Amino acid sequence: MTADRSRTSGESGAAARYGDAEPPAVARPASAAHQLLRVLGALLREDVAGLRTRSTLLHRTDGPWLRLATGPGSALLLPVREDGFQGTWGARLPLLRQEPDGTDLATTDEVLDALARLAAPEDAPGYAAFAEECRSDLAARRLHAATRAPVLARLTDRHGPDPAHWxxxxxxxxxxxxxxxxxxxxxxxxxxxxxxxxxxxxxxxxxxxxxxxxxxxxxxxxxxxxxxxxxxxxxxxxxxxxxxxxxxxxxxxxxxxxxxxxxxxxxxxxxxxxxxxxxxxxxxxxxxxxxxxxxxxxxxxxxxxxxxxxxxxxxxxxxxxxxxxxxxxxxxxxxxxxxxxxxxxxxxxxxxxxxxxxxxxxxxxxxxxxxxxxxxxxxxxxxxxxxxxxRRTQPAGLDDAAVLPLAALPAPAPDGRPVIEHLADRFHGGDPVALADAVLTLLLDWQTTLFGHGIALESHQQNVSLVLGGGTDGPRLLLKDNDGPRVHTRRLAEAWGCAEPTADSLGFADGRICGTEDAPVADLFTTITVHLCAGSLAFGLAAHGTAPLDRLLGLIRDRLAEAIDRTAVTMPGAAAVLRARVLEAPELPVKAMVTAGTLLTKARSGAADINKHYTTGPNYLLRKA
Structure with a gap:
């Protein structure tokens, strides 16, 4: 996702930096450079080989660098930029460099080979597997670029030119x-x-x-x-x-x-x-x-x-x-x-x-x-x-409504504008920020209410759909794939006025779903609802130039605070947890997807559930001094 700087003069520096907006190297295809920046950013965020916690910050004329000592007189140097979404730093060009010879590692294969030499021998298969995933992803990116025009033409032919009317x-x-x-x-x-x-x-x-x-x-x-x-x-x-x-x-x-x-x-x-x-x-x-x-x-x-x-x-x-x-x-x-x-x-x-x-x-x-x-x-x-x-049956009565996953809101429409701007033209007086505000208000109110009942859902940007129109004013949410929640059974029993349930009495086969601690429920709420639904929308729209990042993050912070205040009326304990662990926490949990999903086995990572294995990142919802 590349920032359109011509449209973001009013946004904060973090918004302009978001999305790997560094210009690609002249001799390297843009898709390869974009991918490598994303890979390095993820490895840094997940502290692979100690990139984040064992490195020394250097200030050079071209900007900040992180230096990771790898042996006597040898090191890896990574040029970085301020990020702020799920990591303090993101990668930038000219990419990872080896000392003392000054060689730039310009491909994912070279980067992963260098990092694998720092890892335990038993982790070598994971690094090889991730290198293969990078090659597969790059091939898919190039295929996406080559087929963009005909695919968008097919969508336009079948559904019309304006996605607000799909x-x-x-x-x-x-x-x-x-x-x-x-x-x-x-x-x-x-x-x-x-x-x-x-x-x-x-x-x-x-x-x-x-x-x-x-x-x-x-x-x-x-x-x-x-x-x-x-x-x-x-x-x-x-x-x-x-x-x-x-x-x-x-x-x-x-x-x-x-x-x-x-x-x-x-x-x-x-x-x-x-x-x-x-x-x-x-x-x-x-x-x-x-x-x-x-x-x-x-x-x-x-x-x-x-x-x-x-x-x-x-x-x-x-x-x-x-x-x-x-x-x-x-x-x-x-x-x-x-x-x-x-x-x-x-x-x-x-x-x-x-x-x-x-x-x-x-x-x-x-x-x-x-x-x-x-x-x-x-x-x-x-x-x-x-x-x-x-067999999933979708709700009836939506034939005239616009129905789309939250993941589609910042996606480029056939004309290049984000989908949310088209929807705002049709449903919200041409104001995409007002539409985003309405969506965030309902989303955070609902998910915070669920938290009060002791429930957090794996309802990420793919599993929650936005419904607009169809004879109803205001946005609606459509949920699916509810098989991976976390349930605080004592809070559920208190909210429902019943005996404390068990995973079996609720009908769940996976015993990990139910527990009696706040942390698993709060972590899921943060990594899914806050990061993948709300935060990714804000940072994505800011990168497109739709609105300044500070304004969009302010909406998330304010609407979440309002939802927590509503929850506090009837469920003060749950509200206090969200206030402390999300609104006021110095850091937030972040999914460590590469580590748990590929680089390490479950035995090595300690991940009971690879989709709920976390590192930490900055809290972009904190009010600035």
Missing amino acids: RGHTGALAHDTLAARTDHPVHPVSRGRKGLGERELRAYAPEFHPRFALRWLSLPAGRVTVAPGTGPDAAPAPYTASETGGVPLHDGWPTPAELGLPAGHHEGHVLLPVHPLTAAGRLRDVLAVTGLAGHAVLAERPMLDAVPTLSMRTVALAVLPDTHLKLPLATATLGLLNRRTVTPGSLRDGAAGQRLLEGVLRREPRFAGRVLLADETNYAHAGHELLAVL
Whole structure:
């Protein structure tokens, strides 16, 4: 993301510096320089090899440098710039330099090779894996650049030139494509996908807006758990069952006869949709391992066209765009260990998370109609992470609304302006800051209220969608993928006036979800809601020149303070925790995604959950002296 300095004369220095705005070297492709700056920034933030904590700050004529001694008379020198988002310093050109010979390390391979020599020998495979991720990401970046014009032309032809008028769940898929062509706020090489080359990306990745037919697997019904209501591990329904009801799992799916399946698979069998990449990949081995090879039949005939969402493994049915199918993939994104499979336990946890949020909404009527939930209670699996499907049903009545993930707000529209500016033109009198304010007000009010109930969600910028229009004034939020929350059970019991629940009584399969400490809930609130939803929007819009950074950060700080004050009326203990750990803390937790996801094994990093492993960074919400 490159700052447009011609439009940011009123912004602070930090805004102008945000986004690796250094000019690329003349002989190096811009995509490679941009990637290397992001990689070095992440390695510095996560203190890989002691880059952050063992370095000495030097002041030179061209600016600050960090010097990391690596041996007698030898060192690595990194030129840095002030950052302020999730790290105090960011990398700048001319990149990492070796002493005493003065050689510049100009590629990610060279940088990682130098750092790997400083690491423990058992960590060498992680460095090699991350180097491969960097190469995959760079290839994807170059592919994105080469295909930008035709992809945007396809979106314009299908949906119109103005993204503010891309309507309903079909239009949301076009917004997903724009969001997929932007960088992740934390992970430096987010565009690559392990094991997938250009052909597979063009055919199945959301950034190309493709359409493809699904494959179908027939399995004996007795070997498949179907929810709700059947199977040995179907989730219990604490408090109340889902109010949304759901749709039969097979509604709208092809029949065995239409798929050309043999007569013996017309009765007593369950059809599971399978992603074409999985069908062409590991499916045969999985069937053998599970003992299903002699009982399952993969239909030769692909049927039912689908379009990938921002989460590549989740696809929307072309004829039923309000129906999403989450289908496991044998790939990884955002880290080697961050696999895109679908475990049976995560399906159960997603349904339990939905019921938990429904319980909050019943107790907090002011969010009625303003916070919407996708129905994720319908799923099936055959006991393996590659033999599963979640059928997600989006809320009805949004055909005339603009529906888009928060990740799409700062994304460039076909005309180059951020999407939020188009939405502001249509819905907010042409004032994108006023629109951002309205979104932040609702987002922080809702998430702070959840914190008062002892709940924090993994509701990052991909899992929360903004809904505008459609006959309702003001923004609405649409939530999905609620399988990875953290729940403070004592606070939940106090807020709900019930006995203290357990993970099992709430229906969660993952015992890590529930606890009796504030820290895990507050850390998740900070790293997801504050950083990935609110902070990334502010810094991203400032980099585009939409508004000064100080003004945008002031909105976050003020709206969060107001939300905490509201929470303090009924839940003073929870409010005090947020005030101390977020608004007034000298530092904030930051995701250490490279360390936990690739560089180190779980045994080496100590990460119980690779998506909830943290380092620290500056608190950009503190008021300046």
